[in-house]
Amino acid sequence: MHRGDNPQPGSSIVGALRLAWPDAFIVGLVYNAFESGIYAADGPDVCHAMPYPTAGLAAYLTRLAEVKEATPFDWFMPTFDAEIALLAGAVGELAGLGIGVVLPEPATLTQCGKARLPQVAAKWGVAIPDTAVARDLSEALEHAALAGYPVFIKGPFYDATLVRTPAALAAAGAAILADWGPPLIVQEPLSGSEFNVMGLGDGTGGLLGHCAVRKLIISDKGKGNGSVVVRDLRLDEITRKVIAETRWRGPFELEFIRDQRDDAYRLIEINPRFPAWAGFPAKLGANFPAAWVEWMCCGTCRPLPTLPPGRFFLRHQIEVTGDMEQIATLLEALPEITNQKLTTKSKAS
Amino acid sequence: METDSTRLADLMLNDRGFVFDPNTGESYQVSATGLTCLRGLQRGATVNELVAELVATCGVEPITARCDTDAFVWELNQLGWL
Numbered sequence: 001m002h003r004g005d006n007p008q009p010g011s012s013i014v015g016a017l018r019l020a021w022p023d024a025f026i027v028g029l030v031y032n033a034f035e036s037g038i039y040a041a042d043g044p045d046v047c048h049a050m051p052y053p054t055a056g057l058a059a060y061l062t063r064l065a066e067v068k069e070a071t072p073f074d075w076f077m078p079t080f081d082a083e084i085a086l087l088a089g090a091v092g093e094l095a096g097l098g099i100g101v102v103l104p105e106p107a108t109l110t111q112c113g114k115a116r117l118p119q120v121a122a123k124w125g126v127a128i129p130d131t132a133v134a135r136d137l138s139e140a141l142e143h144a145a146l147a148g149y150p151v152f153i154k155g156p157f158y159d160a161t162l163v164r165t166p167a168a169l170a171a172a173g174a175a176i177l178a179d180w181g182p183p184l185i186v187q188e189p190l191s192g193s194e195f196n197v198m199g200l201g202d203g204t205g206g207l208l209g210h211c212a213v214r215k216l217i218i219s220d221k222g223k224g225n226g227s228v229v230v231r232d233l234r235l236d237e238i239t240r241k242v243i244a245e246t247r248w249r250g251p252f253e254l255e256f257i258r259d260q261r262d263d264a265y266r267l268i269e270i271n272p273r274f275p276a277w278a279g280f281p282a283k284l285g286a287n288f289p290a291a292w293v294e295w296m297c298c299g300t301c302r303p304l305p306t307l308p309p310g311r312f313f314l315r316h317q318i319e320v321t322g323d324m325e326q327i328a329t330l331l332e333a334l335p336e337i338t339n340q341k342l343t344t345k346s347k348a349s
Numbered sequence: 350m351e352t353d354s355t356r357l358a359d360l361m362l363n364d365r366g367f368v369f370d371p372n373t374g375e376s377y378q379v380s381a382t383g384l385t386c387l388r389g390l391q392r393g394a395t396v397n398e399l400v401a402e403l404v405a406t407c408g409v410e411p412i413t414a415r416c417d418t419d420a421f422v423w424e425l426n427q428l429g430w431l
Binding site for chain 2: 195228229232263
C-alpha cells in the first residue's frame with residue numbers, strides 16, 4: 001500500500017475501487033505499518049498486517065483466515081508478485097476459506113516468469129533483450145563475462161541493478177539472492193524509451209481492455225513517475241499476442257523498451273498484477289480494477305474504453321497523517337512480523 | 350511528393366506549434382513555418398505546393414523556401430512521420 005518513492009499497486013487499486021463504489025468495504029493487507037496508503041483519505045476501511053509469502057502457504061492462509069474472521073470480505077486481489085506465485089496454486093484452499101480469487105494458472109505464471117521468458121518469447125516471436133538465467137553468483141558472473149559489462153542483474157520477482165564490474169555484480173547478486181532467492185537474471189541494458197501496457201486478460205486468450213503508456217519521468221529506481229497514453233499498433237499487436245499465447249487470466253502489466261538500435265519493442269518482463277499506475281486510467285473512465293472485481297463476481301464487466309493518446313499522469317507526493325495508535329494496532333496484530341519490518345526496507349503490496 | 354502516412358495523420362497539433370506524436374509519446378515544438386508545413390502535409394500537399402505556400406505567405410525567395418522545406422521534410426522522414 002506504499003505510495004512513496006517506490007510506489008506499489010495496492011493504494012492505487014483501492015482508490016480506483018472507491019471511484020466505482022465509494023461505499024465498498026475494503027480490507028488492506030500490508031507488510032509494514034508505515035505503508036503510506038494505509039493512512040490515505042480514500043484508503044482501505046481497515047488494514048491488517050500479513051506475513052511475507054516467504055513464511056509459506058500455511059502461515060499465509062492461517063493469517064488470511066484470521067483477517068477474514070475479524071473483518072469479513074468476499075474477494076481477494078493480491079497485488080504482490082510473490083503473493084500471486086504463492087497463491088496461484090491454492091485457489092481451492094482459498095475457496096475453502098470462503099475467499100474468492102481469480103488468478104493466472106500456476107503454469108502460466110511459471111512460463112511468464114523472468115527465468116523462462118527467454119524461451120517462451122522466442123516461441124511467441126516476441127523480441128526481448130539478450131538474457132541469461134543463472135542459478136547462482138558464479139553462473140551469473142560467467143554470463144556477464146560473456147555478454148560484456150555493463151549488464152542488469154535481476155531477481156525472480158523484484159530488483160534490477162545495472163552493474164559495470166564483476167565486484168558490483170557479486171554484491172548486487174548476493175543482495176538479490178538474500179532477499180528473493182535464485183535464479184539471477186543477467187540481461188543486456190538497452191537504450192530507448194520505456195513503455196508499459198496494463199490490461200486484463202479473460203483467461204481464454206482475449207483482452208478485456210488495455211492501456212499503453214510511455215514513461216515521461218523515470219525515477220532513480222526506474223519507476224515511471226509520469227507517463228503519457230500512446231497508441232502504437234505494434235505495441236497492441238505484441239500485447240494481444242502475449243495474452244493470446246498465455247491465455248492470461250486477470251490483471252497484467254507488460255514492460256517494454258523501444259530499442260534505439262532498430263526501433264523494435266523488446267519485452268522486458270510480464271508482471272502478473274496491476275501496476276502502481278492502475279489508478280490513472282480509472283480517473284479517465286477506464287477503471288480496470290473495478291472491471292476486474294465485476295469479472296470476478298459476475299463473469300462479465302463494464303466495457304473498458306480506449307483512452308485517447310496524450311492524456312498523462314504525474315506522480316505527486318503528499319503527506320498523509322496518522323496516529324501512533326494506528327501503528328500500535330497493526331503491530332499488535334502480528335508483532336513477530338511487523339516489528340522487524342518496521343526498521344527494514346519495504347518491498348511489498 | 351504525395352504522403353498518406355498514418356503517423357503523420359495521427360500527429361496532434363495545436364495552433365502554437367506544439368506537436369504530440371501518439372505513437373511514441375514524444376512531443377515537439379515547431380515554428381509557425383513548420384506548423385504550416387506539417388498541416389499542409391497532413392492535408393496531402395506536395396513539397397512544391399508547400400514551397401509555393403511559404404513563398405506566398407512568408408515573402409521568402411523560392412530557393413530559400415525550397416531549401417528549408419527539403420530540410421524540414423528530411424527531419425520528418427528521420428522521425429518516421431513520412
